[in-house]
Structures are given as structure tokens and as C-alpha cells.
Amino acid sequence: MTPLLSPELRRELQTLVARPVAWAAPMAAHTSLKIGGPAEALVILESIEEITALLVFARQHGLPWRVLGKGSNLLIADDGLAGMTLVLGAAFHLLEKTGEREIAAGAASALPALSYFCQGQGLAGLEFAAGIPGSLGGAVVMNAGAFGGQIADCLSEIDLCGEDGVQTLPATELCFGYRTWLDAAKWIGGLISQSVIVAARFVLHEDEPAAIAARMRQYQQTRRASQPQGVASAGSFFKNPPGDSAGRLIDACGLKGRRFGDAMVSPAHANFLVNCGQASATDMCELARQVCEEVFRRHGIHLEREVEAW
Ligand code: FAD
Ligand code: EPU
Numbered sequence: 001m002t003p004l005l006s007p008e009l010r011r012e013l014q015t016l017v018a019r020p021v022a023w024a025a026p027m028a029a030h031t032s033l034k035i036g037g038p039a040e041a042l043v044i045l046e047s048i049e050e051i052t053a054l055l056v057f058a059r060q061h062g063l064p065w066r067v068l069g070k071g072s073n074l075l076i077a078d079d080g081l082a083g084m085t086l087v088l089g090a091a092f093h094l095l096e097k098t099g100e101r102e103i104a105a106g107a108a109s110a111l112p113a114l115s116y117f118c119q120g121q122g123l124a125g126l127e128f129a130a131g132i133p134g135s136l137g138g139a140v141v142m143n144a145g146a147f148g149g150q151i152a153d154c155l156s157e158i159d160l161c162g163e164d165g166v167q168t169l170p171a172t173e174l175c176f177g178y179r180t181w182l183d184a185a186k187w188i189g190g191l192i193s194q195s196v197i198v199a200a201r202f203v204l205h206e207d208e209p210a211a212i213a214a215r216m217r218q219y220q221q222t223r224r225a226s227q228p229q230g231v232a233s234a235g236s237f238f239k240n241p242p243g244d245s246a247g248r249l250i251d252a253c254g255l256k257g258r259r260f261g262d263a264m265v266s267p268a269h270a271n272f273l274v275n276c277g278q279a280s281a282t283d284m285c286e287l288a289r290q291v292c293e294e295v296f297r298r299h300g301i302h303l304e305r306e307v308e309a310w
Pocket of ligand 1 (some may be wrong): 067
């Protein structure tokens with residue numbers, strides 16, 4: 001990674017945010033796969049003003065930037081990330097009941113916290129999210145889902161912060177699909193690619209807290225029984241192809257336990273590629289390549305990665 005920020009730019013960047021910028025921050029500490037080289041500048045943002053100032057600064061100096069959520073769907077290069085990696089701080093963790101069936105949440109909120117908050121309010125619809133270790137911002141971008149539910153089902157609107165401040169978009173204007181939120185053609189060069197999701201609102205339905213909790217327990221049990229526990233992963237590595245399951249296809253190739261370095265196809269669930277200790281991004285990419293090649297050879301199906309590579 002070739003650093004892009006001169007000492008002068010570093011000093012200027014630090015004047016724009018209250019929290020100390022972390023320089024050359026190892027990203028392995030910020031991803032569920034425990035993989036990733038240093039981020040040149042890891043910047044924690046605590047206000048809308050800081051976000052707008054950072055976006056203007058990035059444009060003025062031609063600096064690349066991206067938003068890091070909980071890092072649970074990312075494979076970050078061993079070489080690291082040049083430019084600015086933005087993280088929403090505690091100011092974006094707010095969870096609030098705003099109406100009889102309405103919840104507002106900051107984009108940095110953890111999905112399990114949001115799910116349990118709704119359950120406590122007797123509001124159903126987000127119980128599928130209790131076991132997904134992402135942030136709300138990341139869940140909107142991925143249209144995270146499980147057990148027949150997905151974020152798009154009960155999302156009513158999002159707040160996006162760009163250079164000019166916050167704009168609210170109704171969920172009906174977002175083109176959600178399976179593990180995706182955008183019709184890229186519609187938005188290329190548009191608002192979303194230049195913005196940070198800062199909040200979202202949901203309309204849910206009323207139910208007994210005990211009944212909601214029972215469903216959450218059931219989902220968690222199913223997850224524990226079918227997915228690897230206590231190992232570094234990014235969840236499902238590949239999307240399911242239409243009408244089939246990537247896990248079933250990989251398993252049928254006999255690939256469970258296949259290793260490349262410390263990257264391994266989980267023996268518990270074949271669509272989880274796990275880091276057994278010191279796996280690099282290069283190891284993980286090579287293992288994923290071998291899996292794709294074998295699945296195509298045996299089944300004639302191209303697997304598409306769900307995990308985003310940075
Ligand atoms: P990150 O991985 O940090 O980022 C993902 C994308 O979102 C990036 O493009 C990032 O730039 C963007 N992003 C994040 N925050 C913002 C923001 N505020 N504004 C703009 N862009 C933003 N996923 C499922 O769908 N269902 C599951 O059942 C599931 N189970 C999982 C189980 C495990 C053990 C693990 C490790 C992962 C699992 N996942 C699952 C994957 C992952 O948790 C989800 O995709 C989650 O929504 C990603 O959120 P994140 O905050 O970690 O996003
Ligand atoms: N299967 C195998 N072998 C395996 C794994 C699965 O044969 O090693 C079979 C199962 O027996 C089952 C089928 O494949 O018949 C589907 O498996 P599972 O029920 O585990 O669901 P999945 O399709 O693999 C999806 C999501 C998960 C989500 C679960 C629960 C995708 C890519 N994955 O998994 O999401 O938690 O359903 O709803 O859509 C994620 O996106 O990161 C993720 C974990």
C-alpha cells in the first residue's frame with residue numbers, strides 16, 4: 001500500500017475530527033475474519049459535521065475513503081488500505097422507539113442490540129437479526145437476512161450523509177435484492193456512492209415480547225447447530241445461487257476441511273471459509289478460488305462471492 005497522506009494532510013485531517021486518528025491501524029483487529037493489513041488512516045466520526053468535513057477533505061485532495069461497519073462481511077487485503085477508513089462512533093449508536101410501531105436506530109448500532117431492543121418493546125420483524133454480527137449500516141448495504149427475514153422487509157427510510165449534510169431516502173427508493181441494496185445503474189455517480197448511512201427507521205408489528213424472544217431463541221439454536229461457532233469467519237462466503245445452496249454444492253464436492261495455509265473450508269458448514277489462526281487474505285483468496293473451480297467443475301455453477309473484498 002502506497003500511503004497517500006503527506007504529513008501536512010495528516011495534520012489537516014486530525015484538525016477535522018475530535019478523536020485521535022489511528023495511523024497504520026491493523027485491520028485484522030477490525031474484521032471478523034481477523035485478516036487485513038494496515039489502514040493508512042482509521043478515522044472515528046462522532047458527528048454529522050465531522051462526516052461532511054471529511055467528505056469535502058477527501059474530494060479536495062483526491063483521497064479514497066470507505067466506511068467500515070463491524071467488518072463482518074469483509075476480506076481486507078494483506079497490503080492494507082490507502083486513504084481514509086471511516087468508522088461511525090458512539091454518537092451513531094442511538095436506539096429509540098419513535099412511534100407505536102416505529103424504531104429509529106443509528107447506523108453504528110449492532111444488529112443483535114437492535115433486535116433485542118425491538119423485542120423488549122414488543123415489536124416484531126427484526127428477530128432474524130439477533131445472530132448477525134454486523135452493524136445496521138452494513139446490514140442495509142448487504143440487505144442482511146436469515147430465516148426468511150431481511151432488512152428490506154421492515155425498513156422504512158434511511159438517513160444518508162453527504163458533503164451537504166443529511167438527506168432522508170424512503171426504503172421504496174432503494175433497490176433491494178438478495179444480499180444487495182442497489183440497482184447500480186440507477187445510482188452510479190449518484191448520491192449513495194458518495195454518502196455514509198447514518199441512521200435508519202423501521203416500521204414493525206406488535207407481538208408479545210415472550211413470543212418474539214421464543215422465535216429468537218429458535219433461530220439462535222438453528223444457527224448454532226448448522227454454522228461454525230467460535231471461529232473467525234465472515235459468515236457465508238458465497239451467495240446462494242438461485243434455487244440452490246452454496247454450502248450444499250461445496251459440501252457435495254467433498255471440500256469440507258480443505259485448507260490453504262490457515263484458511264479452511266469449515267467442517268461444520270461448507271460455505272463458511274474460516275481463519276484457523278494466521279490466514280492471510282492471499283490464503284483466503286486462493287482457497288476461495290479452488291472452491292469456485294471445483295464447484296464449477298462438478299456442478300457447472302459459478303459461485304458469486306458474498307464477502308466484499310477491499
Ligand atoms: P462491514 O462488513 O463492515 O461492511 C459491509 C459493507 O457495508 C461495506 O461495503 C461497507 O462499506 C458498508 N457499510 C457499512 N456501514 C456503512 C455505513 N454506515 N454507510 C455506508 N456503508 C456502510 N449476513 C447475513 O445477511 N445473514 C446472516 O445470517 C449472517 N450471518 C453471519 C454470521 C457470522 C458468524 C458472520 C461473521 C457474518 C454473518 N453475516 C450474515 C455477514 C455480515 O454480518 C452481514 O453482511 C452484515 O450486515 C455486515 O455488516 P457490517 O457492519 O459488519 O459491515
Ligand atoms: N448444506 C449442506 N452442507 C453444508 C452446509 C449446508 O449440505 O456444509 C445444506 C443444508 O443441509 C441445507 C442447505 O444446504 O439443506 C442450506 O443450508 P443452511 O440452512 O445452513 O442455509 P444457507 O443457505 O447455507 C443461508 C444464509 C445464511 C443464513 C442462513 C439461515 C446465504 C448465502 N446464507 O445459509 O446467511 O444465516 O441461511 O437463514 O444466503 C450470511 O449471509 O453470511 C449467512 C450466514
